Amino acid sequence: MAPTRNSDESDASMRERLVNSLSQSFPGSALSKALSCMSAEDSDDDMKDPLSSSCFAELRLDKVDIEDDDELTSLSWLQDNDLLKNIKPSDVDDDDDSQKENDNIHRDGNHFNPTHPPHVPYNPQKHIHSKPPYSFSCLIFMAVEDSPHKKLPVKDIYSWILNHFPYFQNAPTGWKNSVRHNLSLNKCFKKVDKDRGQSIGKGSLWCIDPDYRPNLLQALRKTPYHPYHQLQMLANPQPTQQYHYVPNGMRPMPLTPRFGPNTISPHLFPFLSKRLAQSNSDNNDIDRDIQDVAHTLVSLKGLGSRGSPARSSDGEDYASNSYRMRLKRKQMQLKTDFVKRRHTEPIVVTEVPSEDHTYSLTNFGNIGSPASSIDEEYDFGEEDDNFSECSDMSDWDSDMDEVDGDIPDKHTKITPHKNIQNSSMVKMTSRKRKEMEEEEQKKIVEGADALLNLAGIMTNSSSLKSNRSHS
């Protein structure tokens, strides 16, 4: 299954149409603005990018001019992501179709439509009688992610859902119970420790478990109704062939490989993308690193290396030695942080009391060997001030600053792991270092397999692993 590019027509007109459509779906959100910017900054250069037709097309950041760290939080990475490519402008008339469909639904029966039909673009503000095509966990996820501090009391979760999905204003009672039920049972959600969180009176604050955040992203991405999928359906007359024809025993591939792991689509996450765009978030840094790593991995594996060399978000050539060295350091730091996180439990959340419920989400990031999973090695830690003191990513950043020769951030704390790592690095013999580098190289390739697998591309080794793990 390889991503295909089937659009030769004007991107500009196509984007304009989509901007209108999506802006109507989520009026008032930053999505509209972002999409407007996308239209304005359209460039033909994208067409020449060797990666734009690969699974990492959405990971591309090569055109981003990083002036300072604040740039990382802008929407420029979205604008460069070819999000609106591959979409055929044919018969895209969401409003008319959806309205027609909605009318038909309510002509048939004067009752609440159970679920929104998958073939109709969903507009939460318009289709107030259609049950949102998102699961409760997705709704909660969006609500929490859209909050200023990425944590909400259940009451605010209700409010957010009510505001963004008017369906629930007249929905049968019980949905709040379902929300609470989900919060309790779903491992993705955790209560913020009351001692560390602000006192909000009754109840606790709820946040997303960083370990399960990718799961929620995946869950949202997999829903056959989400806006991006609708666009995909319009672009591809045989969408089911991309999703349903999954070999038995295999994990379902992403509906479309165009969104790499952990990247946020403004189509898919109108609110989330807004949230991420507005926040001075470490996560963007992480995503950027993921993207950089992904690019390099693809390059190392000989994918998408035709034409002009891909560049990192820093404008650095992915194939350059300095970049590879930097990548290796990053990988080592990631591993250190990962191990550290496993041992120190820095996230200020309470433990889930029940582990034996039916909401044991598949940890899709753990395909094959856990150690080789890139997702596992990234910490999607809290960006909130309350958490920043113990954020692994602050260590990450500071370490990378050190690598780049900058002064470490003042919040940096030197961890035992770091000391151990640094000292051992100094004492390392050249032979050992070479071995280690080879090992890192090996892990990079393994990571590439994992990434590519997550992105929907089967590599030889990942295929072997997959078959092995499912046999």
Added chain:
DNA sequence: TGTTAATTAAACAGCG
């Protein structure tokens, strides 16, 4: 047909 995830309903305890 069995399994799994998601939804829904309900009961119950704790807390303010």
Added chain:
DNA sequence: CCGCTGTTTAATTAAC
């Protein structure tokens, strides 16, 4: 006591 919050169990449905 009441209402909200959080937990848990169970039944049902749909998808795979």
